[in-house]
Amino acid sequence: MAEQDVCLHLDSIGEVTKEDLLQKSKGTCQSCGAGGPNLWACLQNDCPYVGCGESYSDHSTLHAQTVGHPLKAVPIAVAEEEGSESEEDELKPRGLTGMKNIGNSCYMNAALQALSNCPPLTQFFLDCGGLVRTDKKPALCKSYQKLISELWHKKRPSYVVPTSLSHGIKLVNPMFRGYAQQDTQEFLRCLMDQLHEELKEPLSECSVGYDGSDGEDRRDGDRSPSEDEFLSCDSGSSSDRGEGGGVGDSELLIQDELISEKERLKERRLPGSPLHGGSQEMDEDADVDTAPDNEASMTQPQSTPCSPVRTLQELHPKLSSSPPRSSPLRSSGPAYSFKKAQLLLSARKKKQSHYRSVISDIFDGSILSLVQCLTCDRVSTTVETFQDLSLPIPGKEDLAKLHSSIHQNLPVKTGVCPDTYGSQGWISYIMDSIRRFVVSCIPSWFWGPMVTLEDCLAAFFAADELKGDNMYSCERCKKLRNGVKYCKVLRLPEILCIHLKRFRHEVMYSFKISSHVSFPLEGLDMRPFLAKESPSQVTTYDLLSVICHHGTAGSGHYIAYCQNVINGQWYEFDDQYVTEVHETVVQNAEAYVLFYRKSSEEAVRERQKVVALANMKEPSLLQFYISREWLNKFNTFAEPGPISNHTFLCQHGGIPPNKYHYIDDLVVIVPQNVWEYLYNSFGGGPAVNHLYMCAICQVEIEALAKRRKTEIDTFIKLNKEFQAEEAPTVILCISMQWFREWESFVKGKDNEPPGPIDNSKIGVMKGGHIQLKQGADYGQISEETWQYLLGIYGGGPEIAVRQTVAPADPDTLHGERKIEAETRAL
Secondary structure (H helix, E strand, O other): OOOOOOOOOOOOOOOOOHHHHHHHOOOOOOOOOOOOOOEEEOOOOOOOOEEEOOOOOOHHHHHHHHHOOOOOOEEOOOOOOOOOOOHHHHOOOOOOOEEOOOOOOHHHHHHHHHHHOOHHHHHHHHHOHHHOOOOOOOOHHHHHHHHHHHHOOOOOOOEEOOHHHHHHHHHHOHHHOOOOOOOHHHHHHHHHHHHHHHHOEEOOHHHHHHHOOOOEOOOOOOOOOOOOOOOOOOOOOOOOOOOOOOOOOHHHHOOHHHOOHHHHOOOOOOOOOOOOOOOOOEOOOOOOOOOOOOOOOOOOOOOOOOOOOOOHHHHOOOOOOOOOOOOOOOOOOOOOOOOOHHHHHHHHOOOOOEEEOHHHHHHOEEEEEEEEEOOOOOEEEEEEEEOOEEEOOOOHHHHHHHHHHHHHOOOOOOOOOOHHHHOOHHHHHHHHHHHHHHHHOOOHHHHOOOEEHHHHHHHHHOOEEEOHHHOEEEOOOOEEEOEEEEEEEEEOOOEEEEEEOOEEEOOOOEEEOOOOEEOOOOOEEOHHHEOOOOOOOOOEEEEEEEEEEEOOOOOOEEEEEEEOOOOOOEEEEEOOEEEEEOHHHHHOOOEEEEEEEEOOHHHHHHHHHHHHHHHOOOOOOOEEEEEHHHHHHHHHOOOOOOEEHHHOOOOOOOEOHHHHOOHHHOEEEEEHHHHHHHHHHHOEEOOOOOOOEOHHHHHHHHHHHHHHHHHHHHHHHHHHHHHHOOOOOOEEEEEHHHHHHHHHHHOOOOOOOOOOEEOOOOEEEEOOEEEEOOOOOEEEEOHHHHHHHHHHHOEEOOOEEEOOOOOOOHHHHHHHHHHHHHHHHO
């Protein structure tokens, strides 16, 4: 990781100079002797330590944790000193760095460039680097952070070699090993899943309340990556911390550098009340009340300056009338009710950990799907989390049905609500009709059917008749029945990833759908596909980047077109070559994966107001600490949601002991006027004026450590005695699934203790007795070990593989010997 020309920490630590750092860069790690370039110097006063980074043994982090020095070390520069950049260089855009192809890696390079030009994600890795911490291998988040820092460095190298990230992704998924061409969409899913796993944090009950979501881990549910299914992804503090009267510079509060000038000058006014909806996921079915309810509001939620976070029951209207069975395929689905939503949600919350990460915050949305039985009118509902939308490309016949349903309002399978195109206005409609007429004059073999991205969305969200081999299993009828399936977006993500299904894989061959799909660079309106009670206020998206595939199925080449967020210009990223292109080149591209970002002029104005308040430098008696991660959301999200300071607080209001030594990376100090404006605009909290380590959590941590040590030491002692027995009288079985959970807990890998012992999966009932199931995954322990674990956790049942044999009666034994002697005599 290269160092900038001016170190941000030298002003606060006057004894360390740039020359000192350059001198230390020529040395080695004081713990293992590893050389550069990834060396880090501790900036604590009078501490000369130099340690290696994460690419070696990461002794720099171990030093900071064991000695108690704050993690303020900066990477040592290994390059020679260069002159300061000129003013002209400062005005040049960054992020225009190519990536070298390291063996059919264009699929990876195009995907990484597309992600790199997603401001919310890139700003997180640039401005919130202290939050990128993980103990999970292969630490892909560290490799990605390093890559982003190189791509957006002010010195703008012509290209970089993503060796570290490529190596890490191959460790995660063997599919990417070797040098064969791979699918860029599969790479994106694998990369973002791994980043989520490494960066995810459990949600406390307090943070759930502020967020409006139960925070369920988006990866807990089953994923359905098949192209034929309707969802693609089922996706110690420093001494100067408490000093100062506020923000010393407005850049500390607002990183406005990556807000494009074009975004600032937009005149389109959108309802922009910041509201952060949560993604719920319920697999259970609910009977829906078909009686009309006049109290249920069916209108679009109004835009208010500060709307409260809605409850789950407020997100859904109620079924107003029973749909006629004679017309099962309607352009709009039935209204629906979540009268039993809380019961369904509680059924899912048995023993599930709830997690979130920057990946889920940015890319996760949710879809509400409803299936109605056409026999008993029962409606089952499911809320599914998605990371991207995998859209079909309608053929010529499907387009004809789709467009006829729009103009004639006919219920067909590929139909869509009439307002899908009505919201675009008459001018757009006329221009679209002219364009379709011109295209219709050209033979279809030359151009193919004219398809728009809105057509693909309409086909995806169209009502689907369930009949024949695809009949619906109704829980009420207890039979297969004809049904109708509808789906709407319940919560829109901050960045919408759209995948077009261009590749079809049959048994004997694969082929590519090369139809041109036109897509808007600005103003993609998702309102027609939104559930009416959705909390999402901003429904308009602008294009960030598009990945294109040239060639045939199984081969070809990937490139990416991305809009630079600084100057608003479009660039083509073709491995190590980066070229400026006109937007018409992008519009004519054969899109495969598209990234759209929410567009809100209101959010831009909010940031400008806060910058103005920070620059006032108004004296205040109180200083407030605010989450650095939430501040990054405010800088880059259209809907940042309520302030979430619980990312650095424990449930008791203090700093968790494990976060206290790097608390400076988690918070930003803001003056009172800025805090009051943000709090009044977004809500959330809580207000924090003083940072202290939580003593209650420290006691709990010590007690937990003592419990873990006691349990593991006792188990080792009892198991050692068990192994020393030559002929144990009793051997008991224990489920290895439960044992692995207990082992993870006592070794500190899992903070939650396991539930009761569950041997139900390894036992089977025979002759009124529980016996060991053949082929079961189990372990053997002594009776003393079983009783010890049973006394702590409870559960069962007890399964023995060797019972105690009762000694024989002496009289019986004597009689048997007498009979044996008489038999021999005869």
